[in-house]
Amino acid sequence: MDIGSSEIKVLEVMDGGSGLTLTGFASTKIGSQNETIFAIKEILRHAAFKTKRVITSVSGRSVIVRYVTMAQMPAEDLRQAIKFEADKYIPFEVDEVVMDTQILEDSLGDSSSPEMKVLLVAVRKSLVEEHLHLLQEAGLQSSIIDVDAFAIGNAFEMRARAQGGLPAEKVVALIDIGANKTNINILKGSISYFTREVYLAGNDFTEAVSRKFNLDTQEAERLKCAPAEQAPEVEEAILPTLDDLGNEIQLSFDYFENQFDRVVEEVYISGGSAQLPGLQRAFEGAFEKSVVFWNPLENLEVRPDRIDVKTLNQYAGQLAVTIGLASRVRRW
Numbered sequence: 001m002d003i004g005s006s007e008i009k010v011l012e013v014m015d016g017g018s019g020l021t022l023t024g025f026a027s028t029k030i031g032s033q034n035e036t037i038f039a040i041k042e043i044l045r046h047a048a049f050k051t052k053r054v055i056t057s058v059s060g061r062s063v064i065v066r067y068v069t070m071a072q073m074p075a076e077d078l079r080q081a082i083k084f085e086a087d088k089y090i091p092f093e094v095d096e097v098v099m100d101t102q103i104l105e106d107s108l109g110d111s112s113s114p115e116m117k118v119l120l121v122a123v124r125k126s127l128v129e130e131h132l133h134l135l136q137e138a139g140l141q142s143s144i145i146d147v148d149a150f151a152i153g154n155a156f157e158m159r160a161r162a163q164g165g166l167p168a169e170k171v172v173a174l175i176d177i178g179a180n181k182t183n184i185n186i187l188k189g190s191i192s193y194f195t196r197e198v199y200l201a202g203n204d205f206t207e208a209v210s211r212k213f214n215l216d217t218q219e220a221e222r223l224k225c226a227p228a229e230q231a232p233e234v235e236e237a238i239l240p241t242l243d244d245l246g247n248e249i250q251l252s253f254d255y256f257e258n259q260f261d262r263v264v265e266e267v268y269i270s271g272g273s274a275q276l277p278g279l280q281r282a283f284e285g286a287f288e289k290s291v292v293f294w295n296p297l298e299n300l301e302v303r304p305d306r307i308d309v310k311t312l313n314q315y316a317g318q319l320a321v322t323i324g325l326a327s328r329v330r331r332w
Helices: 033-047 075-088 126-136 147-161 202-213 216-226 228-260 279-285 309-314 321-332
Strands: 008-016 020-031 053-058 062-069 099-110 115-124 139-146 171-177 181-186 191-198 266-270 290-293
Touching: 008 033, 008 216, 008 321, 020 033, 020 309, 020 321, 033 126, 053 126, 053 147, 053 321, 062 099, 062 191, 075 099, 075 115, 099 126, 099 191, 115 126, 115 139, 115 228, 115 266, 126 139, 139 147, 139 321, 147 191, 147 279, 147 321, 171 228, 171 321, 181 228, 191 228, 202 216, 202 228, 216 228, 228 279, 266 279
Parallel strands: 053 139, 171 266, 266 290
Antiparallel strands: 008 020, 062 115, 099 115, 171 181, 181 191
16 A cells, blocks of 8 residues: 555555466545545445555655665674664654664675675654554554655566566666655665655646646646647646756766766656656756666556456556555565
């Protein structure tokens, strides 16, 4: 279940052993966070899903992701050690957050002073508790709470694995453009080495169209999504915002490349605003790299007797987070 700022998307999946099968899909728009619990209950009532177990994710300024270099140690010692290191890297008190950690590379530096690269994730307890309360109110059982950016990476990895896998040294950037934020996740092989949220996204493009055509928000959203013969004017309206977003993404690439002395080779785009007029051209000009729109549904089996396949395919580009959460089923 991907609980976004403007829409909730839910997939029901079954692990058949050889791969995931999609057995249910539902979505609904939400106008505000106050409507979220009502919207979840309505989805569950109409969709008739057969399970109450759910995997969700969190994002936003209460979610802190850091890539930390530490002295080499066994994984079982890391969780204790990170508690003493965490206050260097997170802007909250340690007792205010839920933390998790994972070793990304266990052998850095020379033999006299071996180090390792560690992923540290900290989420404010208040956000986790709010999330759990939503799910419990809807009668759901939370199995896993993930982070949006990592879910996108998992969806991409699952797609790539079905196509032969990700080359271990290849560096790609995943850009998911949602309603109020854009997620950036840079992978080397299947490992995430950089994540960032940029608060420029679909709502900013809608606002630009609203100003250009003197429309209210709903009318501007409709025109943005289906500009037809007005596509050139819509592209002109959103181009300054596209340029701003492209500059923010390029700053992230520059930081990663300076930190790791590796170049981002390809850029993969997903999200509800991915197909905006002029986006591919603007991004390829800004990044001087190949920009690819990818489909998170590729290579997944769908039960057509349980899902409206046409509707599902219309949502395909927006389902990176949801598919990534579904991939965690195989790791229970």
